Amino acid sequence: MNLQVNSSVHPYSIIIEPGSRKQLYEYIIEQTKKHPTSFLVITDDCVADLYLEEVLNSFPNHIRVETSIVPHGEKAKSFQQYENLLTAALQFKLDRGAMIIALGGGVVGDLAGFVAATYMRGIPFVQVPTTLLAHDSSVGGKVGINHQLGKNMVGAFHQPSLVLYDPELLMTLPEHEWRSGFAEVIKHGFIADKEFLEWLRRNVTSFQHWDMNILSEMIYRSIAVKAKIVEEDEKEAGNRAFLNFGHTLGHAIEAELGYGEITHGEAVAIGMKFALAVSEKVFHVNLNYETYLKMLESLGYDLTIPDVNIHKLLDRMKVDKKSYNQSIRFVLLKEFGNPELIEITEEILLEELSMKKGG
Amino acid sequence: MNLQVNSSVHPYSIIIEPGSRKQLYEYIIEQTKKHPTSFLVITDDCVADLYLEEVLNSFPNHIRVETSIVPHGEKAKSFQQYENLLTAALQFKLDRGAMIIALGGGVVGDLAGFVAATYMRGIPFVQVPTTLLAHDSSVGGKVGINHQLGKNMVGAFHQPSLVLYDPELLMTLPEHEWRSGFAEVIKHGFIADKEFLEWLRRNVTSFQHWDMNILSEMIYRSIAVKAKIVEEDEKEAGNRAFLNFGHTLGHAIEAELGYGEITHGEAVAIGMKFALAVSEKVFHVNLNYETYLKMLESLGYDLTIPDVNIHKLLDRMKVDKKSYNQSIRFVLLKEFGNPELIEITEEILLEELSMKKGG
Numbered sequence: 001m002n003l004q005v006n007s008s009v010h011p012y013s014i015i016i017e018p019g020s021r022k023q024l025y026e027y028i029i030e031q032t033k034k035h036p037t038s039f040l041v042i043t044d045d046c047v048a049d050l051y052l053e054e055v056l057n058s059f060p061n062h063i064r065v066e067t068s069i070v071p072h073g074e075k076a077k078s079f080q081q082y083e084n085l086l087t088a089a090l091q092f093k094l095d096r097g098a099m100i101i102a103l104g105g106g107v108v109g110d111l112a113g114f115v116a117a118t119y120m121r122g123i124p125f126v127q128v129p130t131t132l133l134a135h136d137s138s139v140g141g142k143v144g145i146n147h148q149l150g151k152n153m154v155g156a157f158h159q160p161s162l163v164l165y166d167p168e169l170l171m172t173l174p175e176h177e178w179r180s181g182f183a184e185v186i187k188h189g190f191i192a193d194k195e196f197l198e199w200l201r202r203n204v205t206s207f208q209h210w211d212m213n214i215l216s217e218m219i220y221r222s223i224a225v226k227a228k229i230v231e232e233d234e235k236e237a238g239n240r241a242f243l244n245f246g247h248t249l250g251h252a253i254e255a256e257l258g259y260g261e262i263t264h265g266e267a268v269a270i271g272m273k274f275a276l277a278v279s280e281k282v283f284h285v286n287l288n289y290e291t292y293l294k295m296l297e298s299l300g301y302d303l304t305i306p307d308v309n310i311h312k313l314l315d316r317m318k319v320d321k322k323s324y325n326q327s328i329r330f331v332l333l334k335e336f337g338n339p340e341l342i343e344i345t346e347e348i349l350l351e352e353l354s355m356k357k358g359g
Numbered sequence: 360m361n362l363q364v365n366s367s368v369h370p371y372s373i374i375i376e377p378g379s380r381k382q383l384y385e386y387i388i389e390q391t392k393k394h395p396t397s398f399l400v401i402t403d404d405c406v407a408d409l410y411l412e413e414v415l416n417s418f419p420n421h422i423r424v425e426t427s428i429v430p431h432g433e434k435a436k437s438f439q440q441y442e443n444l445l446t447a448a449l450q451f452k453l454d455r456g457a458m459i460i461a462l463g464g465g466v467v468g469d470l471a472g473f474v475a476a477t478y479m480r481g482i483p484f485v486q487v488p489t490t491l492l493a494h495d496s497s498v499g500g501k502v503g504i505n506h507q508l509g510k511n512m513v514g515a516f517h518q519p520s521l522v523l524y525d526p527e528l529l530m531t532l533p534e535h536e537w538r539s540g541f542a543e544v545i546k547h548g549f550i551a552d553k554e555f556l557e558w559l560r561r562n563v564t565s566f567q568h569w570d571m572n573i574l575s576e577m578i579y580r581s582i583a584v585k586a587k588i589v590e591e592d593e594k595e596a597g598n599r600a601f602l603n604f605g606h607t608l609g610h611a612i613e614a615e616l617g618y619g620e621i622t623h624g625e626a627v628a629i630g631m632k633f634a635l636a637v638s639e640k641v642f643h644v645n646l647n648y649e650t651y652l653k654m655l656e657s658l659g660y661d662l663t664i665p666d667v668n669i670h671k672l673l674d675r676m677k678v679d680k681k682s683y684n685q686s687i688r689f690v691l692l693k694e695f696g697n698p699e700l701i702e703i704t705e706e707i708l709l710e711e712l713s714m715k716k717g718g
Contacts, residue, residue: 079438079442086506086512090508090509090512091508093678118477118503118513118514118515119512119513120512120513120514121501121503121514121515121516121595122516122594142480144477144480149446149449149450153445153449153478153479154445154477154478155477155480156476156477156480156481156515157480157481
């Protein structure tokens with residue numbers, strides 16, 4: 001399956017194809033029309049153990065391919081790793097005709113993408129996502145690292161030259177990683193595709209056993225929503241903010257619990273449940289979303305707001321990247337597929353948070 | 360005087376106006392049509408002592424203006440200062456509606472610009488150059504920091520929202536700083552404007568006593584050359600490389616001597632003399648450039664290639680950002696105003712270097 005994203009910088013393809021990791025080099029040459037002078041594969045230790053060899057074997061012998069392996073997990077999105085990778089690129093004497101390959105989940109994609117964005121003021125890079133969550137982060141060109149004062153606070157927009165998705169890579173994912181990624185899948189249904197939402201309810205009943213066709217179609221349809229939105233609003237000046245549905249509270253929960261205590265998607269799922277409730281209140285509508293909450297719960301999600309101080313959650317929501325002048329802006333739904341970005345008063349949020357917490 | 364640069368991202372103005380530092384805030388609002396939520400002025404300790412107060416006084420009381428001061432000199436373009444400034448921006452709780460003001464020379468412009476390029480994936484910034492050299496670096500959107508393995512190896516393209524040039528700020532510059540900046544001025548004449556070259560010879564006979572009109576016109580005409588080239592080739596895929604005239608050897612000399620031992624422009628001047636000689640040889644032309652070398656010497660330039668190992672110079676030229684596959688590409692002149700980028704063999708370079716060195 002093949003999607004095209006028409007970014008303002010250059011169009012690029014998203015290929016979703018089981019087994020494609022074994023032909024990575026061919027896909028790159030065919031799809032990007034580039035002939036890089038050399039390659040640097042950036043991956044993490046877990047992915048390296050599983051898939052690095054297969055990926056490297058796809059390159060002909062005469063092509064120079066270097067490898068840098070970072071530790072797995074969010075902590076790799078640090079200034080230190082960023083600087084280390086730039087040093088490695090310089091030591092490998094990569095020139096501006098070189099290409100970086102991000103082989104991994106969202107962390108590797110963001111980190112390697114930021115290295116590509118800033119090495120010699122920008123060289124091309126290719127995303128090879130290995131998680132379901134990365135179906136979201138690998139499209140749209142957002143790259144960056146974390147700062148101790150906030151996640152993703154340092155970064156750039158740097159569009160990939162190609163996204164090559166091999167769904168077979170997901171077969172080794174643990175359950176919580178599926179949950180983390182699937183929250184973004186269902187989010188795309190909520191904000192833009194009511195039919196997809198229903199398709200998901202019918203077709204995804206377990207993360208244990210996948211039909212490769214269903215998995216590929218799910219990734220395709222979810223990416224299609226994301227791709228359309230980022231095409232229309234590359235630099236997040238307008239509609240791209242809708243992708244933040246469930247994320248304002250989700251990010252605050254992640255940060256307050258401490259990163260790694262809960263996966264991104266599991267926190268976003270809690271945030272979506274909350275945003276759905278606030279939506280009904282603010283717009284005086286009945287969204288009938290309970291059936292989807294049940295679906296999420298049957299897939300193992302715990303949708304209860306964790307036992308943290310709600311005033312601290314509120315403070316964190318105020319310093320979100322999307323906030324202006326410390327007001328809190330929320331993505332809410334008038335109906336499925338019809339999101340709106342609006343300012344919410346602290347009072348409404350506090351009231352809802354107090355009501356929902358622990359129940 | 361007013362120039363407009365039509366960058367692909369957004370058009371921006373370059374204002375050259377004596378005394379304008381005292382109306383910085385008004386110029387920003389008028390020219391950028393933005394109303395930033397707050398400002399962060401980034402400057403260095405030397406500039407802060409001289410001009411920070413005047414600049415800050417241009418802001419109305421109700422506008423929030425924060426200040427970060429870095430040490431002066433090339434060493435400030437480090438990962439450490441970069442991270443410190445991002446931390447400061449987060450501590451000041453700057454949101455995406457904030458604006459960064461780079462008040463300083465090329466170092467401050469590059470560093471502050473890179474912070475602006477990557478803070479929350481990019482916020483607007485304004486260049487307020489305080490050196491002659493910065494007339495070059497403040498236009499075109501190149502921002503970045505140094506790596507111990509190479510200068511400007513980490514960075515981005517991030518276009519300023521405004522360049523506000525107050526030539527009065529240059530009156531406190533030491534002689535070698537004038538020389539550093541003027542090399543880029545005359546370079547613009549060499550590569551693109553023969554008439555300007557002649558105008559310079561007639562009008563610039565000393566860096567001690569300036570007529571403010573002559574100085575403003577010189578900056579204007581030199582920036583006009585730069586602006587036209589970067590408009591045509593924003594991301595350095597083609598003609599922008601012509602701006603590298605004199606820089607291939609210049610950079611190598613700077614790096615080999617150790618940064619700070621010779622100013623950028625003084626090294627570039629040596630590089631231009633060398634490139635002129637190589638041009639005559641390669642193109643079998645007579646450029647009659649001696650009159651301009653004399654002019655430079657009368658302005659205090661030492662155009663002799665310093666006593667360093669020429670094989671080391673050659674190695675450094677090979678790892679230049681502009682090089683591909685370790686070949687050496689040089690900007691040469693067929694005639695004044697008619698540059699060409701061509702690959703030069705090591706043999707020709709070695710021969711010329713051996714001949715010119717120390718003589």
